[in-house]
Amino acid sequence: MSSLQKGLDILRLLADPPFSYTLSEMASATGMGKSGLYKILSSLREKNFVVQENSSKKYHLGPIVLRMGNVYSRLIGIEDLAEPVLSHLCQVLGETVYISIWEGDRAYPACKKCRPGGIYDANDFIGKSVPINAGASAKLLAAYQDRDRIRKLLDELDLKPVTPYTVTSISEILEEYEVIRSQGYAVEDQSFSLGEWCLSVPIFDKNGEVHCALSVGAPREAVSDDLIPIWLQRLKDGADEIGMQMQLRR
Template identity: 50%
Template sequence: MKSAEKALSLLKRLGDPPYELGLKELAEEVGIGKSGTYKLLESLRRQGFVIQDASRKTYHLGPLVLRLGNVYSQYKGIGDIALPVMESIMERTDQSITLSIWEGERAFAAYKRTRPGKVYDAIDFIGKSLPINAGASAMALAAFQDPDRIRLILEKVALEKRTPYTITDKERLLEEYEKIRNRGYSIEDEVFNLGDFSVGVPIFDRNNAVWASMALTAPKAEASPSNIEMWIQILKNGAEEISDKLKFRH
């Protein structure tokens, strides 16, 4: 494996939970010698790709990765289009709004809009990969990918049980994806975090492909039938607005 490939392997590993690992763990998981791993991490640290926590002796992704991620999402045409829509939905619903992107075989959190004290206000997960069996945005993304491709992905990943309600049976998960496709949105009831309720919708590009999704997350206590119906419709309208603008972007 070339040095560039080794460095990218380290960055990809730090992009997955738990997002922070020590030198020994990184070397073992990526399959690189400890001394070689250290040299690569030092090079990445100097360039701003990773940050070392001296007290914990661990590494996590640095600010340059986030900046590159922002450049990518702007290149895809989603950022400047989606953010005003997300802001408007947040204002109308008084709930937290997130936008996620599908890249390769994973879902990544790209943007969020939330008020102080609301769900996700103090949680920094932007740029991180999301489990495809939990969370309305990731579920909406995975559901609209090619089913055969998703089956192959599920054969390779271990499904995390975040709460007692998280689906970890792969056949059940595929059935849930089918339900999401049929109704056009995902519903997440304490599947990602206990006490949270989310709904998510796909965003279609001009080729009718789905590589982005938008979700609303609220305290479960506020998820009345009338609110859920309203949230779904507002999200659908917002997703259509983003989709229509994306179709004229490229």
């Protein structure tokens, strides 16, 4: 097996739960020797395809691979389809709006439209996975997947608090998923980033499945009770428009 093939096998492994592995775990999973595996990982780290955590020494996918996920989202056309809706919503709501996709048991922001100085304006979070127990879009996308698969995924993940408001109890997370499915939207109130508030709605495909979400993010102090229902309806209308365009294109 060539070094290229081995490198691709490593990347495939890191794309599967639990998404981060020690050198020994990777050697066991791939059947490669630790010495050869370490050399390949070093090359992947040098090019930012793989990152090693300082504390746990585990490896996970790096920013280049996540950026490639953004390219993939462009290829399936979601950015082109969503751009008019995102531009309109950004102007009307006056806040950052973005599309997230569900791919390989993970949620990724795929494209965004920011108001100058708004949240995520200076932070290029596109292509970076969001914890399914923290971000509004990630929670929503997880809530609409197969329940048994998500339960298994939660059991496999090392759920850690991103902020003091992040829920890590699996039973509580599953309860929130049920609420999300029932009400048709997800809210993030500082559970992913302190001082930030987000609202997310599903984009249904022609089969009634959800693999994309439309969200708005704003500073928490900018959100008021009277704004939330207005934003929610605007997002739902935008999600319906994007969903219709997706069905027409395919």
